[in-house]
Amino acid sequence: MRESDVLSPEEQLSPKKPVSLNLSILTGARVRNIKERFIELFLLICAISSVLIIFLIIYFIFSQGLPFLAEVGPSFLTGSIWRPTDGFAAGTWGIFPIIIGSLLVTLGAIGIGTPLGVACAVFLAELAPPYMRRILTPSINALAGVPSVVYGFFGLIVIVPWIRDQFGGFGASVLACWIILAIMILPTVISISQDSIRAVPREYKEGSLALGATHWQTIRSVLLPAASSGIVASVILGMGRAIGETMAVLMVAGNTVRIPVSVTSPVSTLTAQIALEMAYASGAHREALFAMGIVLFVIIMILTGAANLALRRRI
Amino acid sequence: MDRRKRNEMIAYGLLWASGVSALVILIWVLAYIFVGGIPVISWQFLTTWPAGWGHTGGGIYPTIIATIQVTIISLLIAAPLSIGGAIYLTEYTKESLLRKVIRQGAEILAGIPSIILGLFGFLFFVIALKEYTGGWSILSGGLTLAFMILPISLRVSEEALKTVPLELREGGLGLGASKWQMIRTLVVPTALPGIITGIILGMGRAIGETAAILLTVGGAINIATSLQDPARPMTLNLYDVLTEYRDTTAAYGTAVILVIAILVITFVTDMLMNRYTRNLKGL
Numbered sequence: 001m002r003e004s005d006v007l008s009p010e011e012q013l014s015p016k017k018p019v020s021l022n023l024s025i026l027t028g029a030r031v032r033n034i035k036e037r038f039i040e041l042f043l044l045i046c047a048i049s050s051v052l053i054i055f056l057i058i059y060f061i062f063s064q065g066l067p068f069l070a071e072v073g074p075s076f077l078t079g080s081i082w083r084p085t086d087g088f089a090a091g092t093w094g095i096f097p098i099i100i101g102s103l104l105v106t107l108g109a110i111g112i113g114t115p116l117g118v119a120c121a122v123f124l125a126e127l128a129p130p131y132m133r134r135i136l137t138p139s140i141n142a143l144a145g146v147p148s149v150v151y152g153f154f155g156l157i158v159i160v161p162w163i164r165d166q167f168g169g170f171g172a173s174v175l176a177c178w179i180i181l182a183i184m185i186l187p188t189v190i191s192i193s194q195d196s197i198r199a200v201p202r203e204y205k206e207g208s209l210a211l212g213a214t215h216w217q218t219i220r221s222v223l224l225p226a227a228s229s230g231i232v233a234s235v236i237l238g239m240g241r242a243i244g245e246t247m248a249v250l251m252v253a254g255n256t257v258r259i260p261v262s263v264t265s266p267v268s269t270l271t272a273q274i275a276l277e278m279a280y281a282s283g284a285h286r287e288a289l290f291a292m293g294i295v296l297f298v299i300i301m302i303l304t305g306a307a308n309l310a311l312r313r314r315i
Numbered sequence: 316m317d318r319r320k321r322n323e324m325i326a327y328g329l330l331w332a333s334g335v336s337a338l339v340i341l342i343w344v345l346a347y348i349f350v351g352g353i354p355v356i357s358w359q360f361l362t363t364w365p366a367g368w369g370h371t372g373g374g375i376y377p378t379i380i381a382t383i384q385v386t387i388i389s390l391l392i393a394a395p396l397s398i399g400g401a402i403y404l405t406e407y408t409k410e411s412l413l414r415k416v417i418r419q420g421a422e423i424l425a426g427i428p429s430i431i432l433g434l435f436g437f438l439f440f441v442i443a444l445k446e447y448t449g450g451w452s453i454l455s456g457g458l459t460l461a462f463m464i465l466p467i468s469l470r471v472s473e474e475a476l477k478t479v480p481l482e483l484r485e486g487g488l489g490l491g492a493s494k495w496q497m498i499r500t501l502v503v504p505t506a507l508p509g510i511i512t513g514i515i516l517g518m519g520r521a522i523g524e525t526a527a528i529l530l531t532v533g534g535a536i537n538i539a540t541s542l543q544d545p546a547r548p549m550t551l552n553l554y555d556v557l558t559e560y561r562d563t564t565a566a567y568g569t570a571v572i573l574v575i576a577i578l579v580i581t582f583v584t585d586m587l588m589n590r591y592t593r594n595l596k597g598l
Contacts, residue, residue, distance in 0.1 A: 032493055035495070036493055036494060036495050039495050040403075040407055042399060043399045043400070043402050043403035043407060044403055044407070045399075046395065046396045046397075046398075046399030046400040046402075046403060047399070047400035047401075047403035047404055047417050048400075048417055048420075049396050049400065049465065050400070050417065050420040050421040050424045050465060050466055050469065051416060051417060051420035053424060053462050053465070054420055054423055054424055054427075056435070056439060057427065057431065057432070057435045060434075060435050060438040060439050060443075061431065061434055061435055061438070064438060115333075116333050116336060116337075119329060119330055119333035119334075120333045120334050120336070120337050122330055123330040123331065123333055123334035124334065126330075127327065127330050127331065127334070128334060132334065135338065136334060136337060136338060137585070138581055138582065138585040139337060139338050139341045140337060140341075141581045141584070141585065142341055142577065142578060142581045143337070143340065143341050143344075145519050145520075145523065145577040145580065145581050146344065146523070146574060146577055147522070147523030147524070147525065147550055147573050147574075147577065148523070148525060148526070149523075149525040149550045149553050149554050149573075150344075150348065150523070150553070150570050150573055150574060151344070152554070153348075153553060153557065153566055153570050154344050154347055154348065156557065157347065157351070157563065158347055183340055183344070186337060186340070190337065214319050214320070214322075214323045215323065216322060216323040216326040216327065217319070217323075219326075220326075237426075240426050243428075244426075244427075244428025244429070244430070244431075245428070246428065246429060246430040246525075246526035247525045247526055247550075247554060251554070251557070251558075271428060271430045271526070274430055274434065275430055275433075275526060275529055275530075278433075278434070278437070278529075278530055289434075290434060293430075293431055293434045296428060296430075296431060297427070297431055300426055300427065300428060300431075301423070303426075304422070304423055304426045308419075308422075
């Protein structure tokens with residue numbers, strides 16, 4: 001074998017026609033690289049679209065409502081007379097009774113829905129035999145999926161006449177809202193509470209049982225306290241759902257701008273009032289409704305923040 | 316000891332009762348809707364137009380079409396955005412500020428009441444973009460709904476992508492696939508049932524939503540022949556026939572169709588999720 005037959009390492013690394021070949025591989029890689037980059041950018045845009053949408057929402061709602069809020073001032077929130085259209089004292093903007101209505105309706109729904117929802121969550125996480133869980137889980141999903149307008153319809157044909165027969169009055173009332181909203185927030189309270197009860201470390205439960213506590217004592221004094229921040233979060237999120245609910249409330253509340261004197265009085269909420277009056281509002285009236293939207297938005301943001309804080313403290 | 320046992324029995328009884336009550340409430344609501352609604356349903360009810368303005372009776376054909384149209388529009392926009400966003404969150408970011416911001420953003424968007432989305436849709440799509448959306452139209456309504464269902468589908472898709480085992484990704488990359496090839500051919504197909512579940516859940520929300528489209532879709536009884544035409548989906552029809560005409564017959568019929576659609580969707584997603592988690596356990 002002659003020495004010239006053997007390629008030196010340098011020759012091996014740079015064969016006769018290497019340049020174009022190498023370049024083609026390089027450009028191929030670069031094309032692929034550019035494509036990859038482009039895809040990544042597209043996906044990034046998809047991902048940040050939610051954030052962009054929130055800014056759009058804030059911008060549009062606030063640009064319509066803020067100037068009005070600034071002009072009317074704090075009396076918008078504290079005034080108790082709401083006369084948007086023509087007639088006596090037209091242009092009197094006070095939404096205090098509407099805010100009270102929203103809060104009242106929400107707190108009542110929470111009052112009814114929380115004990116039931118948390119108990120149901122405990123049942124599902126600790127007690128339910130598998131067949132019950134297989135029935136209940138999709139049932140709760142179905143409850144969450146029923147359209148709010150169908151709940152409103154149900155309230156109108158079942159709850160409202162029942163209240164009218166039992167307690168007198170119109171039937172469309174605070175109580176009707178409580179019942180319907182309590183049903184509507186159940187799925188939220190159940191699913192998040194259940195998650196946080198399941199998230200409690202096994203050792204806690206085993207330790208408690210090993211110390212001689214009964215299962216119920218363990219649930220009451222170990223599992224529930226350990227899951228408490230998650231349960232609190234579920235209640236706050238339920239509040240958010242209740243205060244933001246529009247159609248069902250609109251259909252069973254009676255929509256009267258007056259602070260209710262009893263649970264059978266009609267009531268008005270921010271959401272229902274906006275939905276009801278946007279149909280024909282114009283000019284300052286419309287701006288006032290956007291200002292009400294701002295109030296609602298701020299309340300929801302506070303609730304979301306509070307729920308986040310509670311969830312962060314979860315074990 | 317006796318007292319402890321007795322307390323436990325009482326507590327168990329109450330917990331069972333609350334568990335069962337959730338079921339009873341569902342059956343209670345559904346029973347009323349079905350008993351009142353099923354007799355209304357007929358081929359004619361589904362395929363004819365409502366009686367003229369000011370009259371009650373007739374079918375709900377155009378409102379069914381409107382619901383389908385608006386739902387499809389919203390899914391066409393929300394599905395790619397949510398799937399793309401979920402892929403970005405799971406495959407392209409580490410725990411970082413950006414990821415936190417995006418996730419927080421989706422969470423806030425999910426919590427925004429639908430009537431606020433409706434107000435926004437009215438200002439943005441109906442008024443500001445009137446030239447393109449035609450004002451009150453199925454396009455304006457569909458876009459508003461897309462924004463509403465985006466965070467739900469995003470969340471479910473993300474969870475689905477997260478459950479794809481890391482080995483699959485490493486294997487793909489190890490065989491020389493580019494990142495996108497790996498995602499497209501390995502990660503997304505594996506997570507597909509979960510991703511589809513997210514889309515179907517979004518679809519359910521879009522079909523059932525009223526407040527967000529109340530101010531954006533127009534509400535005219537009409538079969539839209541272009542994206543810029545107004546229409547009246549079933550949910551809006553249910554509200555309108557009740558408040559305008561007190562027509563409980565049409566309301567029952569519309570409600571029962573909505574409820575059947577939601578039950579089918581719940582059943583399908585439940586089945587998909589069960590099969591999917593079982594498959595993953597088998598891996």
